[in-house]
Amino acid sequence: MRPGEKLIAVNGRKIDAHTNLDELLEDQAGRRKVLHIAGKDGKERDAVVKPIDSATEAGLLYRAWVESNRAMVEKLSGGKLGYVHIADMSDHSLKQLYFDLDAQNQGRQGVVVDVRNNNGGYVNGYALDVFTRKNYLIMTPRGMPSAPSRQELGQRALGLPTILLTNESSLSDAEDFTEGYRTLHLGKVVGTSTAGWIIYTGGEELIDGSTVRLPHIRIQDLRGETMEGHPRPVDIEVTRQPGETLEGRDPQLEKAVTELLSQLSAKQ
Numbered sequence: 521m522r523p524g525e526k527l528i529a530v531n532g533r534k535i536d537a538h539t540n541l542d543e544l545l546e547d548q549a550g551r552r553k554v555l556h557i558a559g560k561d562g563k564e565r566d567a568v569v570k571p572i573d574s575a576t577e578a579g580l581l582y583r584a585w586v587e588s589n590r591a592m593v594e595k596l597s598g599g600k601l602g603y604v605h606i607a608d609m610s611d612h613s614l615k616q617l618y619f620d621l622d623a624q625n626q627g628r629q630g631v632v633v634d635v636r637n638n639n640g641g642y643v644n645g646y647a648l649d650v651f652t653r654k655n656y657l658i659m660t661p662r663g664m665p666s667a668p669s670r671q672e673l674g675q676r677a678l679g680l681p682t683i684l685l686t687n688e689s690s691l692s693d694a695e696d697f698t699e700g701y702r703t704l705h706l707g708k709v710v711g712t713s714t715a716g717w718i719i720y721t722g723g724e725e726l727i728d729g730s731t732v733r734l735p736h737i738r739i740q741d742l743r744g745e746t747m748e749g750h751p752r753p754v755d756i757e758v759t760r761q762p763g764e765t766l767e768g769r770d771p772q773l774e775k776a777v778t779e780l781l782s783q784l785s786a787k788q
Contacts, residue, residue, distance in 0.1 A: 521555075521557055521567070522559075522560075524559075524560040525557050525558065525559050525560065526557065526558045527541075527555060527556075527557055528556045528557065528558050528564065529555075529556035530544045530545070530553060530554070530555060530556075531544070531553055531554050532554070532556075545571060548571045549571050549572055549573040549576075550570060550571070550572070550573070551570065551571065552568060552569075552570055553568070553569050553570070553571060554566055554567070554568055554569075555567045555568075555569060582607065586603075586605050589603055589605065589634065589770070589773060590602070590603040590624065592770065592773060592774075593632055593773065593777055596774060596777045596778075597777050597780075597781055599628075600628060600629045600630065600781065600784070601628055601629065601630050601631065601632060601777060601780060601781070602621075602624050602625030602628035602630070602631040602632070603624075603625075603631065603632045603634065604617060604620045604621060604624070604625065604631060604632075604633055604634065605634040605635075605636075606633070606634070606635050606638055606647060606694075606697075607637075607638060608638055608639050608640060608641050608693075608694075609638065609640050609641025609642055609643045609644055609647065609692070609693035609694060609696075609697065610641045610642075610643065611643065613641070613643070614643045614646055614647055617647060617650065618650075618676055621650065621676065621678055622676075625678070625680070626671070626678075628680065629680065629681070629784055630680050630681040630682060630683070630780050630781075630783075630784055631678060631680055631681075631682050632682070632683055632685065632773070632776045632777060632780060633651070633682050633683065633684050633685065633701075634684075634685040634773070635684065635685065635686055635690050635694045635697055635698065636685055636686060636687040636689065636690055636711060636772070637687065637689045637690065638689075638690050638691070638693075638694035638697075639689075639691055639692060639694070640691055640692025640693035640694055640695075640717075640718075641692070641693045642693055643693070644693045644694075644696040644697040644700060645700070647697060648697060648700045648701065648704065648706075649676070650676045650677065650678055651678055651682055651701070651706050652704055652706065653670060653675070653676075653677035653678075653679070654677070654679065655668035655669065655670055655671075655677055655679045656669070657669035659672040659673075681707065681780065681783060681784060681787075682706060682707045682780075683707045683708055683709075683710060683776045683779060683780040683783075684698065684701050684706070684707060684708070684709045684710065685709075685710050685711045685772055685773065685776050686698050686709055686710075686711045686712065686713070686714050686752070686754060687711045687712045687714075687760075687772070688712050688713065688714070688715055688751075689715060690714040690715060690752075691714060691715035691716075691717040691718070692715075692717050692718050693718070694714065695714040695715065695716070695717070695718045695747060695751075695752050696718060696739065696747075698714055698752040699741055699747065699752050702752070703741070703742060707780075707783075708755040708756060708779060708783075709752075709753075709754045709755050709756070710754060710755065710756045710758060710772060710775055710776045710779060711754055711756075711757070711758055711772045711776075712754060712757060712758070712759055712772075713751035713752060713753050713754055713757075714751045714752040715751060716747070716748065716749050716750055716751035716752075717748070718739045718747045718748055719735050719737070719738060719739060719747075719748040720735065720736055720737035720738075720739070721733040721734060721735050721736065722734060722736050756775060756779060758771050758772045758775045760772060
């Protein structure tokens with residue numbers, strides 16, 4: 521529907537002052553609905569829609585946020601930089617990282633890697649491999665363009681300068697990723713310190729059938745410091761202020777772009 525249009529009926533049932541629209545749409549996720557709409561000019565039309573559930577909606581809103589960030593990075597960098605966000609440290613997000621890098625970022629000069637609001641998982645080592653691997657051969661299939669051998673053989677290796685974005689809601693395995701990124705000297709970390717939540721827990725069943733989660737693996741950095749209760753620090757601190765999202769601003773992302781561009785210029 522467009523601004524100024526009026527909803528007249530849902531699946532043939534007319535809407536008036538006594539109609540409960542929520543009732544008409546209740547439990548209809550995934551089911552075809554016909555909306556009868558009147559335009560501002562008085563002309564009427566039907567629109568066929570399929571309502572989605574809240575989980576699907578959340579996924580669509582998330583991808584819209586990612587695409588908005590990607591567009592901002594492209595605009596601020598003049599097309600020089602790419603952008604990827606890792607939603608969590610699951611197998612699904614690892615595959616999405618591969619897809620995003622292959623589809624969007626291999627032709628860039630550098631990439632902004634974002635783990636803000638990442639609530640963890642277990643694949644930090646696999647994700648870090650993508651950024652640590654170095655290319656060493658070029659392969660050129662007959663009649664095809666040249667490509668680094670790792671990519672040609674199906675092994676992900678970005679091979680570009682990167683910068684990392686974290687915040688106070690980057691927790692658990694996202695903190696392992698942040699620590700690995702820093703220890704392996706992959707680039708600078710921008711934003712705010714991570715949550716300090718990293719410890720492995722497991723569920724134990726009680727006699728009444730309920731469960732309780734108990735810690736069973738402590739995580740330490742290479743200096744021997746326990747990471748639980750000790751947030752991973754940033755190199756460049758940028759704190760977001762209330763209302764910035766509504767204004768279309770993201771100073772953390774903006775700073776990451778300007779810093780990575782500065783690093784690229786210094787190497788030229």
